Amino acid sequence: MKRLLNVAAPLVFAAAGACGLLGAIPNQIPAQQQNATAAPLAYEFETASIKPNKSNVTSFRSGFTADGFRSEDASVQWLIQQAYGVSDFFLSGIPDRLNTERYDVEAKMDTSVADRLSKLTPAQLKLAQQQMLQTLLAERFNLKIHRETKDEPVYFLVIGKNGPKLQDAKTDDTRGFLNADGTAARTRIQIGPGNKTYAYSTSIKTLGDFLTRFLSRPVLDKTGLTGSYDFTLEWMPDAPPTSSPDSSSGVTLPAAPGDSLFSAVQQLGLKLEPGKSPIEVIVIDHVERPSGN
Numbered sequence: 001m002k003r004l005l006n007v008a009a010p011l012v013f014a015a016a017g018a019c020g021l022l023g024a025i026p027n028q029i030p031a032q033q034q035n036a037t038a039a040p041l042a043y044e045f046e047t048a049s050i051k052p053n054k055s056n057v058t059s060f061r062s063g064f065t066a067d068g069f070r071s072e073d074a075s076v077q078w079l080i081q082q083a084y085g086v087s088d089f090f091l092s093g094i095p096d097r098l099n100t101e102r103y104d105v106e107a108k109m110d111t112s113v114a115d116r117l118s119k120l121t122p123a124q125l126k127l128a129q130q131q132m133l134q135t136l137l138a139e140r141f142n143l144k145i146h147r148e149t150k151d152e153p154v155y156f157l158v159i160g161k162n163g164p165k166l167q168d169a170k171t172d173d174t175r176g177f178l179n180a181d182g183t184a185a186r187t188r189i190q191i192g193p194g195n196k197t198y199a200y201s202t203s204i205k206t207l208g209d210f211l212t213r214f215l216s217r218p219v220l221d222k223t224g225l226t227g228s229y230d231f232t233l234e235w236m237p238d239a240p241p242t243s244s245p246d247s248s249s250g251v252t253l254p255a256a257p258g259d260s261l262f263s264a265v266q267q268l269g270l271k272l273e274p275g276k277s278p279i280e281v282i283v284i285d286h287v288e289r290p291s292g293n
Contacts, residue, residue: 043117043128044135045069048107050290056102064129066118068108069136075099076141076287083133084145084282085126087209089218093284103290107136137287144286152279155215155272156222157208157265165269169201169228197233204229204270211272214261218279223270235264 045068053073062071062082071079076098077088109117109132117128137143189199189210199207203226208219262272 042135043113043132044109045107045132046110046113048105048136048140050140051104053102053104062105067111067114069105069129069133070107071103071105073102074105075102079103079105079133079137079141080143080145080282080284080287083130083137085130086282087212087218089212089216090279091282091284095287098287098289101289107132140290142286142288142291143284146283146285147280148283149278149280151276152218154218154220154275154277154279155211156275156277157204157211157219158222158271158273159225160266160269160271163269164223164225165267166225166227166229166231169230195235197235199229199231199233201228201230203227211261211265215272218277219272220277231268233261233264233267235261 056073058072060070060072062074062078063069071082077091077094080091080094081088117125120128134143189197189202189206191197197210199210204221204223208221211219265272
């Protein structure tokens, strides 16, 4: 990898533009285009700027652009998630001191790399983009990881007995949210007041990743649904009893009524079922603050 340039040392929940398949990165070139004796081509950024972000504000959906990668107000954990295509539940060992720090990242690739990426299939492109972020994290954050696989408790997201109740995504409904390259973002999950959740052009896998964040265990998609959907979830998080307004009485009141996520997903004709599944976890062996210019 070329020496990366750091100009200085910075979620509406949005589906990560760099998310993809978990696993080793194969040679990214279609087999018929390879010379049997040629070394595999690497996909790398030519330069990268990583700056501390103090504003806690993001104005676009982080992700890959035609000639690089942009993120704003991103944690180290989020960057690792994008590099390895996993949600936060599948990561272990992030130091708290690093996870509270936020960064703005702008990385640029050589035009020849951008041209090669443009010729890949979508699956190859995801893997190549992950490879680029993994290399960036290894070079600049000195990231070292290993993988562990264990049988862990999970929830399976399945279709309910009356079938799915999902609305196909409206292709002209962008809601004004932008991708890293300035184009209109399609996939987006936004939590509004009272935890009312709005999803636009969202896959069921992305819904599962969203649910994982709140249910403290992985949610695995077993629906077989492959489309993109617009939907709304109305739910209330589990909460402890609240004190009575008359504190001298010592009486406690239950939390405000509302659907939990378990019942809320039934609004979509889906269901969460507990189970166990082999889960591969990315264990962070070492990570540092980003290196200087």
